[in-house]
Amino acid sequence: MCKTNTRLTKQRKLILEELERVKDHPTAYEVYERVRGRLPQISLGTVYRNLDILSANGIIKRLDIGQGQRRFDITTDDHKHIRCIFCNRIDDIPLNTYHQLTTIIGIVGDVTGYRGIGCSMDFHGICPECQKQGNRIHSSPEQKPDSGYMNNAKNKEE
Amino acid sequence: MCKTNTRLTKQRKLILEELERVKDHPTAYEVYERVRGRLPQISLGTVYRNLDILSANGIIKRLDIGQGQRRFDITTDDHKHIRCIFCNRIDDIPLNTYHQLTTIIGIVGDVTGYRGIGCSMDFHGICPECQKQGNRIHSSPEQKPDSGYMNNAKNKEE
DNA sequence: CTCTAATTAGTAATAGTTCCTATTAATGAT
DNA sequence: ATCATTAATAGGAACTATTACTAATTAGAG
Ligand SMILES: [Mn+2]
Ligand SMILES: [Mn+2]
Ligand SMILES: [Zn+2]
Ligand SMILES: [Zn+2]
Numbered sequence A, B: 001m002c003k004t005n006t007r008l009t010k011q012r013k014l015i016l017e018e019l020e021r022v023k024d025h026p027t028a029y030e031v032y033e034r035v036r037g038r039l040p041q042i043s044l045g046t047v048y049r050n051l052d053i054l055s056a057n058g059i060i061k062r063l064d065i066g067q068g069q070r071r072f073d074i075t076t077d078d079h080k081h082i083r084c085i086f087c088n089r090i091d092d093i094p095l096n097t098y099h100q101l102t103t104i105i106g107i108v109g110d111v112t113g114y115r116g117i118g119c120s121m122d123f124h125g126i127c128p129e130c131q132k133q134g135n136r137i138h139s140s141p142e143q144k145p146d147s148g149y150m151n152n153a154k155n156k157e158e
Numbered sequence C: 001c002t003c004t005a006a007t008t009a010g011t012a013a014t015a016g017t018t019c020c021t022a023t024t025a026a027t028g029a030t
Numbered sequence D: 001a002t003c004a005t006t007a008a009t010a011g012g013a014a015c016t017a018t019t020a021c022t023a024a025t026t027a028g029a030g
Helices: A010-022 A028-036 A044-056 A101-112 A128-132 B010-022 B028-036 B044-056 B101-112 B128-132
Strands: A061-063 A071-073 A080-084 A090-093 A115-126 B061-063 B071-073 B080-084 B090-093 B115-126
Touching (some): A010 A028, A010 A044, A028 A044, A044 A061, A090 A101, A101 A115, A101 B101, A101 B115, A115 B101, B010 B028, B010 B044, B028 B044
Antiparallel strands (some): A061 A071, A080 A090, A115 B115, B061 B071
């Protein structure tokens, strides 16, 4: 499963096993809690690091939906998600792409049983300015853009 | 513009003026920086509080897109957004809802000039379990679900 | 078995947001 | 215009979620 120079530690194995067991789009902390039941000394940092490595390798998927905690998905097939605005659970939507947008919300309601459905559709890509600067699709989008935030070291001069 | 018992302070007025001036989906901190240029003693907390109040009153919109900072939009008409994976800027998409999903990405590319476009479509609503518990669409979705996170006071017993 | 770089546990630091409290000020009533 | 009420403020602490650091451990190639 892993690349050369990537070791299958017992921590990593247990994280994958628990992800396989729940498939419920758990947060890093939820994975941590489950794995800790089988390996008490595991640290939350280890869980975060492994979830990052696994998603960078395409073994799992990171879900950055809405404002709360990041979630992780062992299912890497192309599918969409629906989130409950009360309890924050996230369910799968095996949505094919041939419907018209006007009918999709009705379909989503039928498929999931959710009510009061809203849709936030976000696109991402490379803006014209960044294209000019020579960024390519295959170059790493992991370069952190300057967050411009107060606590950043470089903004702490004053 | 505001409800009774809502005062138009000079801080609130300046925040609205700067939002009107940039329309660029600024973060709270970016709004803070601009307003501070005109009212140096304003605090970041005041900016956050006002952005919350204004969005709760429907004057502006909160954008919880992706993993980074929350952003705010003075334009409350129904429209979609596209984010650059390199520089994190967010542009508007005046997308009508009559296209088929398969054609939308092409349209978005034509309209925005973005390349390498991906789409994350997230739905939100009330799950069947929460419907059973008597939650209604008009009841406040602001009840914070238990985040289950380590640092929560109630999880700090051990 | 040995060697070594990948990984770990524990903890500190950071980023983004919310909360708290004494003080100030916007607005309605006099 | 002055007063009284109470919403709102500045400043800072606290909180949530994630990332970074470091000395010790360990997977696994040779
Ligand atoms: Mn899923
Ligand atoms: Mn917009
Ligand atoms: Zn629910
Ligand atoms: Zn860009």
